[in-house]
Amino acid sequence: MxxxxxxxxxxxxxxxxxxxxxxxxxxxxxxxxxxxxxxxxxxxxxxxxxxxxxxxxxxxxxxxxxxxxxxxxxxxxxxxxxxxxxxxxxxxxxxxxxxxxxxxxxxxxxxxxxxxxxxxxxxxxxxxxxxxxxxxxxxxxxxxxxxxxxxxxxxxxxxxxxxxxxxxxxxxxxxxxxxxxxxxxxxxxxxxxxxxPNSIEPIDRNNISIINNEIKEKFQIPAHLTLFIYGGNLGKPQGIDFLIRVAENFYKIENSYLLIVGSGTEYETIKNYIDSRHPKNVNLIKSLPKKEYDQLLRSADVGLIFLDKRFTIPNFPSRLTSYFEYSLPVLAATDKHTDLKNILIESNSGFWCESGDLDSFIHLAKSLADNNVLRKQMGLKGRDYLEDNYDIRKTANIIMKHL
Missing domain, CATH: 3.40.50.2000 (Glycogen Phosphorylase B;)
Incomplete structure (x- = not known):
């Protein structure tokens, strides 16, 4: 060559x-x-x-x-x-x-x-x-x-x-x-x-199977609670008003903990809400180094995705690949136009509801919080889907054919 x-x-x-x-x-x-x-x-x-x-x-x-x-x-x-x-x-x-x-x-x-x-x-x-x-x-x-x-x-x-x-x-x-x-x-x-597609070089499954709860201790997350994690941008596209409503009502999901990790233009809005209202089992952390964030994902139970319900364009958040990589089931609350919901249904790797539909979100979150077997099944399905569709080696081949 x-x-x-x-x-x-x-x-x-x-x-x-x-x-x-x-x-x-x-x-x-x-x-x-x-x-x-x-x-x-x-x-x-x-x-x-x-x-x-x-x-x-x-x-x-x-x-x-x-x-x-x-x-x-x-x-x-x-x-x-x-x-x-x-x-x-x-x-x-x-x-x-x-x-x-x-x-x-x-x-x-x-x-x-x-x-x-x-x-x-x-x-x-x-x-x-x-x-x-x-x-x-x-x-x-x-x-x-x-x-x-x-x-x-x-x-x-x-x-x-x-x-x-x-x-x-x-x-x-x-x-x-x-x-x-x-x-x-x-x-x-x-x-x-x-x-x-958004693609990554997946970590070997054997390297992520051992969970270390030290990272939970560092952020004072009780080890026995089901950990729901949102990681990524905290800006207007994420529909922060609904994220705050979820935080406000998260106490309804028993034996669970919501951790929000990220930064962006709406970070202070979320911080002010949490500092003033102290919602039960909810915490916010400023963006972490990639290595530390990955440790959190390894210890988490459910990955969350939020998008503003007003979008007419089919957004597709890149954080999905991180959740799939660590075999996390996904709960997404987005607009109706994204085909993210189709992929979650097709791969049987998670649940979807429309952003703003709090009752549906709480119901689906309870389904995941209460069923460890379901979480594991969906998580493994997501990992399989990642390897089949979002492996960087396959995506690089698309570039290579144009050279």
Missing amino acids: NKLNVLFLTLSSMENINERGIYTDLVRELASRGIYIHVVFPRERRLGLPTELEIIDNIKLLKVKTGNITETRFIEKGISTLTIENQYLKAVKKYFGNINFDLIIYSTPPITFERVIQYLKKKHQSKTYLILKDIFPQNAVDIDILKNNSFIWKYFRNKEKHLYEVSDMIGCMTKGNVQYILNHNPYIDRNKVEVF
Whole structure:
């Protein structure tokens, strides 16, 4: 095989390329196949670190100093998202100017990479592959962050269309995502849209079978209680109002404990509620290092997923793979449009209810809390589904066929 150069643009932090995650796992897998992969990702202003290049074997990590994009107000996030295109382009020209790329991979968010892609595609005659994780601006319209047909909506919608047009292939998380994109963008060639699922390099089952309750002791979680865990972003997309209602009523699920782990724009809202109301057997922890979070998952009994009920786009939370990896049954409360519910039913790996339906949520949570055999059966089904559908080696093959 000739030396293949791949450029990967993302907003996800890759400071530690050996840390486990959907993008770090993909980069390592491609690199293990002899591909020279060049990753560009942001170093947000709050870190106070400069732009710099790190080389690890055939992986080059270009860390670009940018504005704050995560855990910040919408206006600052918007400005940073708009300026990141020029920052990335300038950095790529400076550090990778003499490299000819065979393939450019880029993930949403943001949708504002279009000019970077256009420039590099024209210069290198590269193939381009969009990993579509975020359907913006419609997702912002759904939860009243943007107004439909407003000036700013039109600007971002135009950016979105151009990004789809400049992409040779568009990889969507699920069949539902594929159908949504084709239905709402009829100008797109059907043949360039395919399923590219959230995938990871699963830990060997034997390495996660031994449960250590020390992590429960550290966070003062009684070992005899059924541990329900929510891990991930705590922002408007998660429908935090319903999460708080669940916390308020969690006492109805006997012999159980709710642990919320994460960060985001709504973290303080949840913290203020818990600090003032002290709901029984409910706790909130700021984001943890990946290794420590994985220890919690290993000790947990049920994985929770929350999404705002107003979404009309088929979101698909990446945390599902973590729950499946640790053989946790899943209880999801989301909008009606996500095909997450179809996958839970198809794989028999968990339960689904519509976000806002508190009675159904409590009923399903009780079913899981009271039945250890059911939890184990569903957890193993989820693990099987992960290995069959969300193994990074299989997903990397999708990229390879375009090289």
